[in-house]
Amino acid sequence: MSLVARHLEANGIPTVVVGSARDIVEYCGAPRFVFLDFPLGNPTGEPWKRDMQRDVVGIALDTLENASEPMQTVETDFVWPDPEWRGRYNRLTPDIRARLKAEGDARRDKQNAAKAL
Amino acid sequence: MSGGSNAPVPYMERTRQYYRAMGYDKDYVWAHNEDAPFTPLKKPLAESRVALITTASDKSQTNIDAKGVRHVWAGPTTPPPDALFTMNTAWDKESTHTDDRESFLPIETMQAFAREGRIGGLTDHFFGTPTVYSHRMTMQRHAPEILERVQADGADVAVLSPL
Numbered sequence: 001m002s003l004v005a006r007h008l009e010a011n012g013i014p015t016v017v018v019g020s021a022r023d024i025v026e027y028c029g030a031p032r033f034v035f036l037d038f039p040l041g042n043p044t045g046e047p048w049k050r051d052m053q054r055d056v057v058g059i060a061l062d063t064l065e066n067a068s069e070p071m072q073t074v075e076t077d078f079v080w081p082d083p084e085w086r087g088r089y090n091r092l093t094p095d096i097r098a099r100l101k102a103e104g105d106a107r108r109d110k111q112n113a114a115k116a117l
Numbered sequence: 118m119s120g121g122s123n124a125p126v127p128y129m130e131r132t133r134q135y136y137r138a139m140g141y142d143k144d145y146v147w148a149h150n151e152d153a154p155f156t157p158l159k160k161p162l163a164e165s166r167v168a169l170i171t172t173a174s175d176k177s178q179t180n181i182d183a184k185g186v187r188h189v190w191a192g193p194t195t196p197p198p199d200a201l202f203t204m205n206t207a208w209d210k211e212s213t214h215t216d217d218r219e220s221f222l223p224i225e226t227m228q229a230f231a232r233e234g235r236i237g238g239l240t241d242h243f244f245g246t247p248t249v250y251s252h253r254m255t256m257q258r259h260a261p262e263i264l265e266r267v268q269a270d271g272a273d274v275a276v277l278s279p280l
Contacts, residue, residue: 001172001279003148004246007260008275010154013168013267015275022125029150037125041208043278044226047217057226060276061235065162070153085212086123090131097138104139 002028009070016060019043022073031070034060036078039085045078052078148252159273167236168272169194169243170263171222172279173201173215180245181205187247189262194239197224206248208280221280240270248279 002025005015009031016032017025020040025033036043036056044060045053056076063074092100133144158165174180176198180190187205192198201222203215219225224243231238244266246259267275 001170001246001248001277003252003255004170004260004263005275005277006150006154007256008264008267009156011264012156012159013264013272013275014156014158015277017277017279019277019279020126021128021279023127023129024147027129028148029153031153031155035125037123039209039212040128041203041210041213041215041280042217042220043280044223045220047214047220050219050226053219053223053226054229057223057230057276058235061162061230064158064274064276067155068157070155080212082212085209086126088211089126089128089209090135092134092138100135100138101140104141108140 001025002030002033005030005032014064016063016067018056018060026071026073029071032063032067032072032074034063034074034076036076038078038080039089046080145250148255162236162274163234164237165273166238166240166271167227167231168240168267168270168275169222169224169227170267170275170277171201171243171245172206172248173203173222173245174205175245176200176202178202180247187249189247189259189266190245191242191266192245194224194228194241194243197228197243201245203280206280215280221278223278227276237273240267240272242266242270 005017008015017030018034020036020038022035045056180188227239230236246263
């Protein structure tokens with residue numbers, strides 16, 4: 001998505017990316033980025049919280065107006081209600097590792113079978 | 118992996134470890150740039166038309182072909198869709214949900230800002246772009262298609278909200 005923002009920007013359309021995968025967006029170099037420290041899935045605010053969503057979109061619009069140079073991340077101070085969310089995404093427990101290994105093996109077997117046809 | 122820390126989640130590292138656990142020995146290489154293009158606003162936001170761009174798919178998945186390949190697509194902003202299809206993107210399905218479309222594609226929020234004069238308006242369409250493995254596919258196909266559609270809709274600025 002940040003690559004699309006860069007392409008639009010390079011062709012004369014100012015952009016702002018709003019979202020939560022901070023390391024990926026900054027590594028790619030989005031021209032403008034508003035960071036919301038939330039689980040992936042709700043880049044413009046908690047579900048059903050219209051006031052918060054309005055604040056987030058407002059900050060994105062402010063950033064379009066106020067940014068004077070690229071790659072200056074704007075941090076927001078919204079807090080996700082469940083403090084345990086950070087440890088959850090793509091976590092690896094022994095059970096999950098065993099399941100992933102089996103899934104990977106199955107996927108490779110399928111790909112190899114397709115190649116052999 | 119620290120559940121109690123407030124440091125931003127290291128998504129690249131977690132994804133690397135996840136695919137290594139699946140037995141893949143070649144790590145994904147994320148797009149990397151040391152600098153970025155920058156275009157200042159050409160006119161005040163109150164006179165600018167805003168395009169919204171999402172990584173979600175059409176609710177009936179018409180943007181996904183028979184081989185399961187996603188394509189660039191667009192949908193009307195008026196009336197806005199009640200829901201979009203999101204299960205094919207890597208959001209945190211244990212911690213949250215995408216039942217509220219405004220939480221990832223804020224069409225009605227943006228329409229309210231238009232009514233209040235904060236922005237000039239919203240484009241007739243919002244736009245969907247696939248998230249794919251290949252940077253080349255994004256840069257050579259999807260990004261130019263999005264640009265063309267955004268320009269055709271008369272957008273002055275774009276707000277991108279990846280899931």
